[in-house]
Amino acid sequence: MREDRLTAMNQLDAEQFFHLHGYRSTPQRHFILKALEQEQTHLTIEQLLECVREYCPQMTLSTIYRTLDLFLRLGMVRVTHVSGQQPYYERVRGPAHHHLLCRRCHSLSHLDETLLGDLHERLEKESSFHDLTLELLVTGYCETCWDNDHWR
Numbered sequence: 001m002r003e004d005r006l007t008a009m010n011q012l013d014a015e016q017f018f019h020l021h022g023y024r025s026t027p028q029r030h031f032i033l034k035a036l037e038q039e040q041t042h043l044t045i046e047q048l049l050e051c052v053r054e055y056c057p058q059m060t061l062s063t064i065y066r067t068l069d070l071f072l073r074l075g076m077v078r079v080t081h082v083s084g085q086q087p088y089y090e091r092v093r094g095p096a097h098h099h100l101l102c103r104r105c106h107s108l109s110h111l112d113e114t115l116l117g118d119l120h121e122r123l124e125k126e127s128s129f130h131d132l133t134l135e136l137l138v139t140g141y142c143e144t145c146w147d148n149d150h151w152r
């Protein structure tokens, strides 16, 4: 019940957001955003296409590319580039953004922001560097991959 209301609210927000920036909320835009919001994770273009086709079978890869391009420009979606991998796309939720990447299965997850403490503020103050953005990519092995390697 609460989730339904939350989804309805997000949809309204997205529509208002498009309108505010002079864009229409087309069904394609709606479906792509919905897929990104429902998966709540990092998706490659192919994975995203697969998800969107569940709601909208006629969706094409070029529409996905064009729509993501717009979402990126509007700051609704974030892309993470990892060398040797396809870019990962996700719906933006909040300003800070740091990742843990598994070297073996290439799964991408979010770092607990509280671990960084006041790093952001201290960097600004002590390095006299302003309006900075911080994007950490921590690489290592996820629990599953570590266990698999360890016992082999």
Ligand SMILES: [Zn+2]
Binding pocket: 102, 103, 104, 105, 106, 107, 141, 142, 143, 144, 145, 146
């Ligand atoms: Zn792994």
Ligand SMILES: [Zn+2]
Binding pocket: 042, 080, 090, 099, 109, 110
């Ligand atoms: Zn992320």
